[in-house]
Amino acid sequence: MSFDSHTKPSFRNMDILISNWSSVRSLPESYIFPAERRPGTHNIPASKDIPIIDxxxxxxxxRYQVIQQIIEACQDFGLFQVINHGVSRELMDQTMALFKQFFASPAPFKARFYSNDLNASCRLYTSTLNYENEEVHYWRDNLTHRCRPLEDHINHWPDDPPHYRKVVAEYSIEVGKFLSTILELICDGLGLESQYFEGEISKNQLVSVNHHIPCPDPSLTIGMQAHCDPNLISMLQQGDVCGLQALKDGQWIGVEPxxxxxVVIPGLQLRVISNGKLASAVHRVVTDSKESRTTIGSFLVPSNNVLIRPADCLIGSSGMLYRGYTYQEFFDTFTSNNCEAETALECFKV
Known part of the structure; x- marks a missing residue:
């Protein structure tokens, strides 16, 4: 199917999924952002300064040096890259190939997973979960899997090809272990008790896959708006196409694949628990005019009713910056404020 700038995809027949479009000659009007929100035409090179942790x-x-590097990266950049993380290249490549195959699947197959239910074990959607009420759409499709406990969700994931569930399950387990390792190193660096981030504070895990087809005019639209992650911690397997950008000292920098x-990005809950000692990078995704881009993210998310507050040992003489709240309370505030991190955090400041 081809679209021109005056064509709006139909919600009823799944044409709203950009991965179902066979070609796009010009950007549909519903994807053109206001001038002040566009990424513009200037090329932003990949930064060589983003920390790489081995x-x-x-x-x-x-070990001590690695911990210090992680803490400094969280303070200075709000994100960092990790190598020798323990997840095999073979598993990474297999998982990426399966997700690319999913987005290339026929529309009727993908339609089985289309959902706006945040609690669905596996959901496919486009732009955001609020597509029908948006004034402008993001240039992306998303496939999200719930992963914990695995036995509660895996039977709702795609079953074609037959090894899909086995591979994605193994990937979710391995990246979950990786994120737990990073959190334990952050514990050590902040002086928190061991296993501080285990249990309800990291109870839920999502594997979230973004897919962006080639875009006729990347200067007019965006793959994902500038935002901070509201959860505890995030990681991203980028693939080989540039697109992730982070805000550093008021300037956008590219994050090299x-x-x-x-890529590891502390979420806003780490910022609160650390009493403001750690940062969470503002980041966005831009599009590419020639190549599709598929990325795999994994997020550790607190349970809705867990109490989150600054750790006692980090309050110090400056006092507690944020009051305690449940994650559900924070997430509702975050989403009702258009996912603006600073606005949402202001609601919980002491």
Whole structure:
């Protein structure tokens, strides 16, 4: 199917999924952002300053140095890249190939998973969960899997090809272990008790896959708006096409897709628990005019009713910056304020 700038996809027949479009000659009007929200035409190069953390050294004398690098990266950039993370390249490649195959699948197959239910074990949607009420849409489709406990969700995931569930389950387990390792290193760096981030504070895990087809005019639209992640911690497997950008000192910088690396982004809950000592990077996704881009994210999310507040040992003489709240209370405030991190956090400041 082809679209021109005056064509709006039909919600009823799944044409709203950009992965179902065979070609796009010009950008549909509903994807053109106001001038002040467009990424513009200037090329933003990949930054060479974003920290790259080598986890191969955490079991030896280099552990303390790795911890310090992670804490400094969380403070200065609000994100970092990790190599030698323990997830095999073979598993990463297999999982990426399966997700690319899913988005290339026929529309009737993908239609089985289309849902706006946040609690669905597996849901496919486009732009955001609020597509029908948006004034302008993001240039992306998304497939999200709930992963914990695995046995509650895996039977709702795609079953074609037959090894899909086995591979994605193994991937979710391995990246979950990786994120738990990062959180334990952050514990050490902040002086928190061991396993502080286990249990209800990291109870839920999502694997979230974004897919962006080639865009006729990347200067007019965006793959994902500038935002901070509201959860505890996030990681991203980028693939080989640039698109992720982070805000550093008021300027956008590109995050280079390194082979066999994960990008780690502390969520806003880490910012609160650390009493403001750690940052969460503002980041966005831009589109590409020639190539599709598929990325795999994994998020650790607190249970809705868990109490979140600054850790006692981090309050110090400056006092507690944020009051306690449940994650559900925070998430409702975050979404009702258009996902503006600073506006949402202001509601919980002491």
């Amino acid at each position: 986890l191969a050294r955490i079991n030896g004398h280099g 390194l082979p066999n690396a994960f």
